[in-house]
Amino acid sequence: MDLANLFLIFFKASILSWGGSQPLPILQDELTRQRPLLSDQDFATAIAIGRITPGPNGLFVLPIGYFVAGLAGAVAATLAICTVAFSSLILLRLHARLARIAAVAAGIRGIQAGAIGLTFAVGYLILLATVHSPLDLAIAAAAFALIAFTRVDVLVVLGGAGALGLIALLHVG
Amino acid sequence: MDGRPPNPLPPASSAQPATIDDQRSAQARYPALSAERPVALPALFLAFARVGLLSFGGGATTLVLMQQEMIERRRWLDARGFAFTFALSRMYPGAHLLAQAALIGHVLRGMAGAVVALLGLVLPSCLITIVFTVFFLSLRANPLGAAVINGILPATAGMTIAVSYRLARDTMQDERGRTRLVTLFLIGGGFTLMGLLEVSSVLAVVVAGVLGAVLYQLAPGSAPTPEPTIPPTGIEEP
Numbered sequence: 001m002d003l004a005n006l007f008l009i010f011f012k013a014s015i016l017s018w019g020g021s022q023p024l025p026i027l028q029d030e031l032t033r034q035r036p037l038l039s040d041q042d043f044a045t046a047i048a049i050g051r052i053t054p055g056p057n058g059l060f061v062l063p064i065g066y067f068v069a070g071l072a073g074a075v076a077a078t079l080a081i082c083t084v085a086f087s088s089l090i091l092l093r094l095h096a097r098l099a100r101i102a103a104v105a106a107g108i109r110g111i112q113a114g115a116i117g118l119t120f121a122v123g124y125l126i127l128l129a130t131v132h133s134p135l136d137l138a139i140a141a142a143a144f145a146l147i148a149f150t151r152v153d154v155l156v157v158l159g160g161a162g163a164l165g166l167i168a169l170l171h172v173g
Numbered sequence: 174m175d176g177r178p179p180n181p182l183p184p185a186s187s188a189q190p191a192t193i194d195d196q197r198s199a200q201a202r203y204p205a206l207s208a209e210r211p212v213a214l215p216a217l218f219l220a221f222a223r224v225g226l227l228s229f230g231g232g233a234t235t236l237v238l239m240q241q242e243m244i245e246r247r248r249w250l251d252a253r254g255f256a257f258t259f260a261l262s263r264m265y266p267g268a269h270l271l272a273q274a275a276l277i278g279h280v281l282r283g284m285a286g287a288v289v290a291l292l293g294l295v296l297p298s299c300l301i302t303i304v305f306t307v308f309f310l311s312l313r314a315n316p317l318g319a320a321v322i323n324g325i326l327p328a329t330a331g332m333t334i335a336v337s338y339r340l341a342r343d344t345m346q347d348e349r350g351r352t353r354l355v356t357l358f359l360i361g362g363g364f365t366l367m368g369l370l371e372v373s374s375v376l377a378v379v380v381a382g383v384l385g386a387v388l389y390q391l392a393p394g395s396a397p398t399p400e401p402t403i404p405p406t407g408i409e410e411p
Contacts, residue, residue: 110385165324
C-alpha cells in the first residue's frame with residue numbers, strides 16, 4: 001500500500017466521523033476487512049496504545065499507521081487527522097449560515113448517533129477476535145463494567161488485565 | 174498585518190447574531206486580542222504541548238487542560254471565547270480537540286497560530302506514542318510480554334464497548350419520546366449494519382446522516398441540539 005493511499009484512508013475515516021474516537025469503525029473496515037493490511041489483534045493493540053499514551057483523543061491512528069507501514073505510515077496517519085482538523089478553520093467563515101439550516105443540524109445528529117452504533121460494532125468485532133477463553137471473557141466483562149460504571153483509571157484497567165494475562169501463562173505453564 | 178485574522182471576534186453562540194453590545198464589548202472580552210503585543214508563537218506552542226503531554230485518559234482531560242491553560246493560566250481567552258471555539262469544533266467532522274486547537278490558534282495569531290497550536294498539541298504526544306508503539310512491538314516478541322498483551326486485548330474490547338455505552342447514555346440523557354427512539358434506532362442500525370451485516374462503515378455513516386436529517390426533524394418537539402455554549406458539558410469521551 002503506498003503512502004498516498006494510506007493518507008487518503010485516514011483522511012476519509014477522519015472527515016466522515018465526529019469526534020476523536022469515531023474513525024475507528026471506518027479504519028477497521030478499510031484496513032482489516034476490505035484489505036488484509038492489519039490483523040484484529042494489531043488493531044486492538046493500537047487502541048490499547050492510544051489509550052495508554054498521553055495526548056488528545058484520536059492518536060491511536062499513529063500505531064495503526066505504524067503497524068501498516070512503519071514510521072512513514074504513522075506520519076501519514078497523523079498528517080491526515082491534522083489536515084482534517086486544520087480544514088475546520090473554514091467554519092470561521094461559514095458557521096453562522098450553517099447553524100441555521102435545520103436539516104444540517106439534524107443530519108449531524110444522525111451521524112453522531114449512527115457512529116455510536118458503529119463503535120459498539122468495533123467493540124463487538126474486537127471481542128470476537130480476541131476472546132478465546134472464559135478468562136478472556138471475564139477480563140472483557142470486567143473492563144466493560146469498570147469503564148462504564150466507575151471512574152477507575154484506564155491505566156489501572158489495562159495494567160490489571162496485563163497482570164491477569166501473565167498469571168494465566170504462569171499458571172498454565 | 175500583525176498576523177491576526179480579519180474577524181476574530183464572532184459572538185460566542187453562533188446561533189444568535191451578535192448584538193451591538195457584543196460588538197462593543199468585544200475588545201474588553203478578548204484582552205489578548207486587543208493587547209499591543211500579540212501572543213508569541215513559541216509560547217503558543219509550549220502551551221498546547223503542555224496540554225498534549227498532560228492529557229492522560231482521553232478527551233475530557235484534554236478539554237479541561239486546554240480550558241485551564243487558555244483561560245486561567247495564560248489568560249489568552251475568556252470563557253466565551255473558549256466556548257465559541259468549542260462549539261465550532263463540534264460542528265465539524267474529525268478530531269474535535271485538534272480542530273479546537275487550530276481554531277484557538279487562529280483566533281489568537283491567524284494562520285501561523287493555527288499551525289503552531291495544532292503542532293504543539295500533536296507533536297510531543299506523537300513522539301511518545303511512537304516510542305511506546307515500538308516498545309509494544311518488542312514486548313510482543315517476548316513470551317511473557319505476549320502473555321501480558323493477550324490479557325490486555327480482551328480488556329480493549331470491553332473498554333471500547335464501555336465507551337460506546339457511555340456515549341449512548343450521555344447522548345440520550347436529555348432526549349425523550351420519539352427523539353430518543355430515533356437515536357436508539359440509529360445506534361442500533363449502525364451496530365447492525367457494521368457489526369452484523371458487515372456493510373461498509375462509510376455507507377453506514379451516510380445512511381445515518383440522511384436518516385437523521387429526516388427523522389429528527391419529524392420527531393415532535395425536538396429542535397436540533399443547539400451547539401453547547403458552556404465548555405465542559407458535552408464531553409466527548411470518558
